Amino acid sequence: MIDLMNRCRTLAFIMLLQLMFFTVSAQDMLGTTTGNYAGINSLQLNPAAMNNSKTYLDIQLAGMDLFVQNNYLFMNKSDYRFGNFFKSGYEWPVHNEEYGTEQRIFYRYTNLRNKNAFIQTRVNGPGAMLLWRRHAFALTTGVRTVISSERVPIELANFVYLGLNYRPQHNINFMDKGPVRGAGMAWGEIGVSYSNTFYARGFNTFSAGISIKRLMGIGGMFFYAKNLDYTVLNDSTIDVSNIEADMGLAIPVDYTANEALTTPLIKGGGFGFDMGVTYTRLAQYHQDQYFNSLCSQPYEDYLFRVGIALIDIGGIKFKENATRMRIDNRSSYWEHVTSLNFTTVQHFMDTLSYKFYGDNYSAYNGNKFTLWLPAALSVQFDYHLRPNWYVNASLIYGFPVAKAAITRPAILSVTPRYETRWFEASMPVSLYNWQLARIGLALRFYSITIGTDKIGGFFHVNDFTGLDFYISVKVFFNKGKCRNKRSDHCIGNDRERIKR
Numbered sequence: 001m002i003d004l005m006n007r008c009r010t011l012a013f014i015m016l017l018q019l020m021f022f023t024v025s026a027q028d029m030l031g032t033t034t035g036n037y038a039g040i041n042s043l044q045l046n047p048a049a050m051n052n053s054k055t056y057l058d059i060q061l062a063g064m065d066l067f068v069q070n071n072y073l074f075m076n077k078s079d080y081r082f083g084n085f086f087k088s089g090y091e092w093p094v095h096n097e098e099y100g101t102e103q104r105i106f107y108r109y110t111n112l113r114n115k116n117a118f119i120q121t122r123v124n125g126p127g128a129m130l131l132w133r134r135h136a137f138a139l140t141t142g143v144r145t146v147i148s149s150e151r152v153p154i155e156l157a158n159f160v161y162l163g164l165n166y167r168p169q170h171n172i173n174f175m176d177k178g179p180v181r182g183a184g185m186a187w188g189e190i191g192v193s194y195s196n197t198f199y200a201r202g203f204n205t206f207s208a209g210i211s212i213k214r215l216m217g218i219g220g221m222f223f224y225a226k227n228l229d230y231t232v233l234n235d236s237t238i239d240v241s242n243i244e245a246d247m248g249l250a251i252p253v254d255y256t257a258n259e260a261l262t263t264p265l266i267k268g269g270g271f272g273f274d275m276g277v278t279y280t281r282l283a284q285y286h287q288d289q290y291f292n293s294l295c296s297q298p299y300e301d302y303l304f305r306v307g308i309a310l311i312d313i314g315g316i317k318f319k320e321n322a323t324r325m326r327i328d329n330r331s332s333y334w335e336h337v338t339s340l341n342f343t344t345v346q347h348f349m350d351t352l353s354y355k356f357y358g359d360n361y362s363a364y365n366g367n368k369f370t371l372w373l374p375a376a377l378s379v380q381f382d383y384h385l386r387p388n389w390y391v392n393a394s395l396i397y398g399f400p401v402a403k404a405a406i407t408r409p410a411i412l413s414v415t416p417r418y419e420t421r422w423f424e425a426s427m428p429v430s431l432y433n434w435q436l437a438r439i440g441l442a443l444r445f446y447s448i449t450i451g452t453d454k455i456g457g458f459f460h461v462n463d464f465t466g467l468d469f470y471i472s473v474k475v476f477f478n479k480g481k482c483r484n485k486r487s488d489h490c491i492g493n494d495r496e497r498i499k500r
Contacts, residue, residue, distance in 0.1 A: 032063075032442065032449045032472045034382065034392040035419050035426065039476055040129040040138055043193055045378045045394065046276035046309035047209030050129055050136035050195045054421075055476040056297050057131075060140070063124030065470030069409075069432065069454075070117035072157050073106040075464040082458045099166050107463075108161065115152040116433065118409050120374075121145040124472070129193075131479075132294065134200070136209070138193035146374055147184040150407040156180070156228075164337065165235035173241075178226030183406045185220035185371050187316055189213045189272065203282045205300075210275045217268035217316035219251045220371040224403040227329065238334045243356075245327045246403055248369035250318035255345040261321060268318035272373055276309025283384070295482035307380040312408070313401070315372035325349060326365040330356040372401050374408035391416045409433040413453075421478060422446050428453050440468070447475050 032041045039058030042049035079093040094103040109115075125141035153176050158166050195209030225245035232238055250268065254261045283301040291297055332355045342348040353363035376398040383391050392415040398408025410433055417426035424444035430453060432438055442451025452458065454468040 032444075032451065032470065034380065034394060034415055035390070035417055035424055035444075037419060037421070037424060037444070037476065039474065040127050040140065041472060041474075043129075043138060043140065043191075043211055043274065045311070045380060045396075046278065046307045047138075047193045047211045047274050048195050048207045048276045048278040048309065049307060049380070050131065050138060050193065050209060051134070051197045051205075051207040052278060052280060052302075052305060053129070053131065053136075054299050054478055055129075055131075056294050056479045057477040058129040059475045060124060060127035060129075061473045061475065062126075063122070063142075063470070063472040063474075065120075065122050065468075067118065067120045067453075067466070067468050069119075069436070069466030069468075070115070071113065071433075071435065071465065072109055072115040072117070072152075072154075073161070073465070074109065075106055077460045077463045079105075080460045080464040097162060099162060099168075108158070110154070112154055113435075115149070115154060115157045116409065117147070117149045118407075119145075119147040130294075131297065133297070134197040136193075136195040138191075138211075140191040140193070140211075140213075141189070143186075143188045145184075145186040146406050148374065148407045148409075149182040151178065151180050152182075153180070153228075159232065163235070164232055164238070167235075170232055170234060173231045174228065176226075176228040178228060179403075180225045180228065181223070181400065181405075181407055183220075183222040183371065183404065185316065185406060186218040187220075188216045188218065191272075193274075200286050200288075203285060205280045205282065205286060206277065207280070208275075208277045211273065213272040213274075213314070215270045215272050215314065215316050215373075216266045217250070217270070217318055217371075218265065219267055220316065220318055221247075221249045221251060222369075222371055222404040223247050236336055236338045238332075238337060240330075240332045240334070242329055242331055243327055244329050246325070246365075248318070248322065248324045248371065248404055249345070249349075250320065250322035250369070252321070253345060255321075255323070255349070258344045264320055267320040267322065268316045268368075270314060270316040270370070272312060272314030274309060274311045274313070276307060276311075276378065278305060278307035278380075280305045293482060295477065295480070297479045299479040301384070302382075303384055305380075305382040307378075309378040310375070311378050312373040312375050315370045315402075315405075317368060317370045319368045322368050323349065323364065324366045324369040325352065325363045327352075327356050327363055332356050369404055370402070372405035374406040375399055375401050376408045388418055388420055389416075390419065419444075424449075426451075436465075438468075442470075448473050 033045050036054045039053050039055050040060045084090045092105045123143045127140040129138040155169050155174050191211050191213035193211040197205055197207045199206040227242055227244045229241040252261050281303045283303050350360040353360050357363055376396050379395040381393045394413050396411040400407050411430055413428050413430035415426050415428040426442045428440040430438050438454045440453035441455050449472040452468045456462055457467040
């Protein structure tokens with residue numbers, strides 16, 4: 001068991017480093033999703049937002065973002081420098097723990113709050129958005145990886161990170177009703193979106209939109225447990241009085257040989273949905289205008305706009321190389337844990353079944369499972385203060401739809417911004433998971449946006465608990481801006497000239 005925990009901790013750390021060095025996704029990319037030039041990026045918060053764009057054609061070339069945040073491990077601010085990530089061969093400062101012999105980079109927060117973590121990477125591939133009259137269409141592609149854990153008790157986090165030899169927690173009966181959740185999934189997606197302004201009269205317009213995404217699962221795993229009742233007697237003995245748990249695994253590994261298994265690459269499939277509505281209070285009375293080209297479509301300015309949406313509703317059913325296990329209110333007394341040496345994933349799962357059921361097969365609960373997306377309620381409010389100046393308030397509230405689900409932390413943000421066609425600057429101020437206050441900064445220079453929702457992650461003002469960075473590259477074309485001047489006139493005006 002100790003050997004397995006050491007392997008798990010090593011694997012988790014390696015995954016974290018890989019995410020931080022080699023892939024790049026922020027959770028909500030507030031600097032690219034809330035403005036009037038957000039275009040195709042606005043789909044991430046509300047598909048109905050497409051109709052409010054200042055652009056009639058928005059072509060996504062590439063977008064990448066990274067989000068890492070937790071409330072358990074941190075790097076001391078005196079040890080942290082963002083630039084050290086890019087130094088070849090750099091070794092981070094380490095320290096000795098009071099218990100154990102390992103040297104560690106991270107320190108621990110020892111408060112009694114439940115521990116949570118969220119890591120998300122997103123690579124947005126080619127895509128495009130087109131507006132025609134009251135209709136908006138979009139095609140999107142992307143690859144995402146999300147890892148989440150929620151409501152992990154401090155004592156369980158300590159045992160996982162430090163090992164069973166953490167003596168201050170020995171001979172204490174820990175009971176937690178839970179649920180404790182952990183999940184991770186990597187998938188590709190291809191989406192189509194449609195939005196329509198179904199009501200436009202006077203100063204009021206309403207739009208509704210939907211996105212449908214085909215999901216292709218590359219790998220996934222989850223753990224869900226409640227009614228935890230256990231005592232760690234010493235560094236080699238665990239007395240589990242009761243546990244109710246579910247676990248699923250579908251990763252590119254041969255479970256019997258611990259070798260990479262890349263065929264088939266896609267382990268499962270499914271669908272995802274986003275759907276939302278927006279209400280816009282216009283600055284001037286709405287008038288239906290007729291135009292003879294895409295570029296001559298008019299943009300209607302607004303006083304304020306309100307939107308609400310459900311995002312990331314759906315899941316992936318894993319069937320290839322998939323295993324599901326269940327422990328249904330069982331007990332187990334594990335002695336000589338340190339002598340156990342799990343050589344393969346299959347060996348570990350068989351041992352788990354044997355320890356709780358007395359045989360190697362009763363804990364298995366099928367060879368397929370569905371892992372659900374990080375579903376959330378998205379609410380947006382955008383107010384036009386004065387020419388080129390706006391302020392946006394958004395709430396992203398995550399909720400799991402099943403036991404096997406990725407959990408999304410809550411984000412409450414206020415984002416003032418200055419925007420023109422050629423330049424945009426925004427400063428998101430957000431409250432993460434109702435606990436952590438953050439300040440970000442995003443800058444757009446025509447078609448290139450670079451930003452962060454946590455600018456402190458690039459400096460050593462505070463202890464390092466996570467990082468946030470995103471970039472977007474696209475090409476867009478404004479409404480009412482035609483290269484051929486004759487196209488600027490609407491059909492109605494052309495008819496007036498003919499009459500004259």
